[in-house]
Amino acid sequence: MKNINKLHDLETPAVYSILKTPKEQLEAWYRLMTIGRMxxxxxxxxxxxxxxxxxxAPYxxxxxxxxxxxxxxxxxxxxxxxxxxxxxxxxxAGMTSEELILNGLSKASDPSSGGRHMSNHFAKPEINIENVSSCTGNHTLHAVGVARSLKYYKDEGVAFCSQGESxxxxxxxxxxxxxxxxxxxPVIFVFQDNGYGISVPKRxxxxxxxxxxxxxxxKNLRIIHCNGxxxxDSMNAMTEAYRWVKENQMPCIVHANCVRIHSHSNSDRHDLYRDDSELTYSKAYDPLAKFERLLLRYKIFTKEELSEIMKESREVVIKAHRxxxxxxxxTPESIMDFVIPEPYFSNKYPEGLHQDQGPKKKLIEALNETLKAEFRYNPETFLYGQDMANKDKGGVFNVSKGMQKEFGKERIFNxxxxxxxxxxxxxGMTRFKKQNIRVVIEGAEFADYFWPAMEQFVDSSHDYWRSNGKFSPNMTIRLASGGYIGGGIYHSQNIEGCLTTFPGVRIVYPSYADDVAGLLRTSIRSKGMTMFLEPKALYNSEVTATPIPDDFEVPFGKLKVRKRGDDLTVITYGNTTPMCxxxxxxxxxxxxxxxxxxxRSLIPLDMDGIKTSIAKTNKAIxxxxxxxxxxxxAEIVSQIMEQCFEQLDGPVKRIGATFTPVGFxxxxxxATLPNKLSIRNAIVEILKY
Structure with a gap:
């Protein structure tokens, strides 16, 4: 369907009316409206x-x-x-009736998601109609993010976000x-107000x-009301909003008063909460019927001409249906496609091991130096979060110290x-298709504070799968994790047990400085989302300081044997690694x-490495x-029991924190967290079994 309203003059906003709009354009609109309604x-x-x-959900x-x-x-x-x-x-906006029906019937060739996402969630990333989730309104954040990229790169585009008023x-x-x-x-928020959130009235x-x-x-926000x-009236409002946002590079809300003629969706019965007079009113204000009356009243078209257009529209829909x-x-086996993008891998350090004998560096140095190296390597890399961007301070633990000074306020910001x-x-930033953008964020100043972001974590975890491989949020989320600092609640908890239940996201938890550097580099260079958990109690530890080769890389899903032995396999990560x-x-x-x-890497997990060790020792903890x-x-022990049972000479024990919060x-x-003594006692118990 030709869209003829793409070259309107932004300097002089068009004023659309039944008499001032060319017949050709009115016909194109009527065709769109009739095809859509059919x-x-x-x-x-x-x-x-x-x-x-x-x-x-009928529109x-x-x-x-x-x-x-x-x-x-x-x-x-x-x-x-x-x-x-x-x-x-x-x-x-440019999709076809065939593509709409492909989505509705969840076909493999559906451009929105290939049948993976709920029907009536239309998208076509090839023409920048983005795939969004069912979490109502959360795509406002993505629209703001891509608008940030549009502004940074001085692009001509605008981000549009549409949603119901509820x-x-x-x-x-x-x-x-x-x-x-x-x-x-430069973002336009469109609120389509039909008075209801399912059955909940606006009041x-x-x-x-x-x-x-x-x-x-x-501040810096314009609000425009219109009759949706x-x-x-809608064309005039949207044209003015677009002109104003382009000229001022500021956001605008367009609030459109609509009416919901039918139920919220096919699982809803609106007659249970709307009376007959309201239902009659809503049908009387049918926008398509009103548009038809105007076209006839002002003799733009005859009844016969509109009937012919209607017939042609019906043929379009029938052809699409067939x-x-x-x-x-x-296919059922396709569920395993596009769970997570292939990671960056140069094969320079295939096992993530090295023999460098240079000076030892602490974790905090490894983080800071690797971040700076990667920001020099890829100018399209950004970093932001709370308390991250100051002249002499970079985050609560100074991980990003000096970065804003070197890379500027537009790439390193709070x-x-x-x-x-x-x-x-x-x-949203990584949706800007004209650059190879990578975003590093401090998801929260402490991992325990990440919970408000879980909604976006969940949404982002299935972006790649949900879009059938058309979009992946290329971001590394850093979190200072764990206890042993006397921090108490919200400053000492571990959250990986929750995070690892979600497919579509990599989760790493290194303990030593070289692994911190290598995994951070791999995370930033890889497509997709990586949760980078940092044992903050080890930031300045001499015990976990190591030499770090230049451009060191650690691939995902490769464990490291910290000490070789024959009697028992100790499986660990994070703060407990140096203790073990x-x-x-x-x-x-x-x-x-x-x-x-x-x-080192929790997701993906090197189960083969675990099995190799257990085959040698026949015992595990x-x-x-x-x-x-x-x-x-618990997941690791379960897999050991399933895959290594015949090789075990004793029970697989677990040591960790008590089932309580961590006190201040x-x-x-x-009393809550494991320590050297509790670790030793448990190891000896299994050794003597």
Whole structure:
């Protein structure tokens, strides 16, 4: 479908009306609106026939604003983040009816996700219609992130974010709009207000009648209201918003008053909470019917001409339907495709080992020097987070010290105390397709504070899979983890046991300086998301200081044998690694031969390396700082029992923290976390079994 509204004059905003708009354009709009409505009305029938479209949120009543949003969007330079009701938006923006139906029937050739994501979630990354999740409103953060990249690279584009008015109640939406106004970013937030969040009326969502007015006090932000049921008012509003954002490089909200003609979705019965008069009212304000009346009243078209266009639209949809019905479904084995991108691997250090004899460096030095080296290596690398960018300070632990001075404020900058905003906008930054962007963030000043960002962590973890391999958020999330510093709650907990349950993200937890450098380099250079957990108690440890070769690299999924032995395999990582090495060394003097293997990488896990060690020692113990109950070690022990049972000469024991929070008083912390004595006693117990 030709989109003829792509070259409007931005210097002199167009004023659209029934009399001032060329007939050719009115015809193009009518074709889009009729095709869209036919697909919208056909969608429930696919479900009744058990063909698909098990989730469908009809857009009827939003026609004006959705047509306008798609028309103003420029697929060559802009980025569009639609929501699940944006069928006409995506059709108007450049998708075809065939592609909409492919999505609805979850076919393998669906450009949105290849059948992996919920139906009615339309996308086509090839033309910058982005794949978004079902988490309502969270794509506001991605839109702000890509707008940050657009501004940094002085690109001509604008980011569009569309959503229902009820999703604006989410806290991360406020974070997104606050950040966009603070950073003065070219993003347009479109609120499609139909008065309901499923069955919850607007009065239960916000004190203001117009949710956009909640943002009246925000600086650098313009708010435009329009009638989302009216094509011309919507076109004028979107044109003005686009012109203003382009000229001022600041955000704008377009609040469109719509009407929801049908139920929220095919699983909802709106007659249970809307009375007959309201349902009659909503049908009376059908935007498509109003547009048809205008075209006839002002004699732009005759009834016969509109009937002919309607007939042609129906033929388009029928043809699309016939083609899609024959399309292949995704194969069951394809579930393993695109879980996580292939990592960077140069084969320079295939096992992540070296024999360098240079001066020893501590973890804090390894982090700082590797970050600087990678920022010199790739000028499209950025770093930000809380408390990260100051002249003489870089984070709570000074990991990024001196980076802003060398690389500038545009590449090294502070984020607000809003962890979800930090992660979400990092995701969005990497969507800018014209550069090889890598983003390093301090996800929270302490790992325990990462919980507000879990919504974006979860969303980002399945971005690559959900988009059928079309997008991966290329970011490294650093977290200062663990205890042994007397920090107490929110400063001493381990969270890897939770993080490792999510497919689609790499998780590393190095203990020694060379592994910190090597894994950080590999993480930054790799596509996809890596959680980089740092044992903060070892930042300045002499015990874990090592020589580090220039450009050292450690591949993911390769453990390291810290001490070789024959009687028992100790599996560990993080803060407990040097403790285990020390205990094993002491026990060697007593005639025991203990092998200590440092996982370094939790996801992917080097299970082959674990099995090789156990085949030699026939005994194993899992030792980590995290809680024994549901800690990551439970997964490892389970796999050992499944894969190594015949080789075991004793039970596989676990040592870790008690099933309690970590207290602040040092006596409480000591009683909670594993220590050399508890580690020694457990090892000896298994050795003597």
């Amino acid at each position: 697909v919208d009305e056909k969608a429930p029938n696919y479900l009744k026939q058990a063909l698909g479209w098990s989730y469908h 009827a009543g939003h026609d004006g604003i959705q047509l306008a949003l798609g028309q103003i969007f420029h697929k060559e330079q802009d980025y569009l983040f639609p929501y699940y009701r944006d069928m006409l938006t995506c059709l108007s 999703s604006v109640s989410e806290g991360y939406v406020y974070e997104a709009i606050n950040g966009a106004s603070k950073e003065k970013l 239960d969502q916000t004190a203001r009648r117009k949710v956009a007015d909640n943002f009246r006090g925000f 049921k009216d094509v011309f 083609k899609v019905i024959k399309a292949e479904n995704p 984020g607000p105390i809003a962890e979800d905003y930090i992660v979400g906008t990092a995701n 090495v020390e205990v094993a060394t002491e026990l060697e003097k007593e005639g025991y031969s203990v092998e200590v293997i440092d996982l 899992m030792i980590h700082e995290d809680k024994v109950f549901s800690g990551f070690g 008083n040092q006596a409480l912390e000591k």
